[in-house]
């Protein structure tokens with residue numbers, strides 16, 4: 287295909303306009319079951335072709351009336367990107383400091399070195415300390431066309447999950463957070479985000495420093511009901527080998 291104005295092609299930068307999406311490294315259902323929050327990344331950059339596939343998937347998400355109010359600010363290596371990443375890191379420190387104290391991460395089992403709570407605290411601390419180094423920081427946004435409604439997030443968060451699933455499909459990983467909360471005004475000013483735009487989250491992406499693993503949720507039968515609330519249908523049983531978590535909604539027998 288001939289080069290087009292504005293789409294330079296070199297050996298290092300293949301012509302993406304002519305390229306199909308890269309092949310998935312994992313099937314859809316297995317990818318869904320293994321898209322965990324990834325908070326540690328290697329230094330490996332996420333190449334244009336992978337980012338393009340991930341954002342293509344994001345923008346294929348459903349939204350109310352197919353209005354597609356989602357927008358994605360994708361921050362990588364530029365000067366403003368670095369500033370934005372440092373702002374988010376500052377916000378993350380403040381959010382985590384509050385959560386660490388309010389949720390008692392330094393009390394009870396949090397003081398037991400190998401407890402899930404202590405491990406989570408270490409993971410979070412590492413994330414907060416290194417978030418500015420994440421290869422990619424995405425700010426998923428929603429352009430409001432009316433006063434905020436309780437359900438407006440339903441037109442942006444499916445797109446966020448598509449980001450995470452597409453990243454998983456290509457061997458990358460990420461995590462959605464609300465860690466921009468305290469620095470939103472500064473981010474808006476830096477990046478020119480208009481007032482009618484809701485900054486829905488942050489998503490960091492990169493090559494996982496560890497592996498992918500199964501998500502752990504409550505058993506299917508606790509979360510899916512049939513004709514009567516609280517009563518699971520006979521088919522609502524987890525596949526063999528499913529791993530569970532004690533976190534989540536209170537059980538009926540607890």
Ligand SMILES: Cc1cc2nc3c(=O)[nH]c(=O)nc-3n(C[C@H](O)[C@H](O)[C@H](O)COP(=O)(O)O)c2cc1C
Pocket residue numbers: 321322323324410413461462463464465501502
């Ligand atoms: C709405 C929402 C908000 C979240 N906020 C944060 C956050 O602020 N910080 C964080 O580290 N993870 C955040 N997460 C990631 C969750 O903590 C994570 O998905 C959950 O603990 C389950 O872990 P898993 O995805 O690895 O199975 C958020 C996820 C969602 C869906």
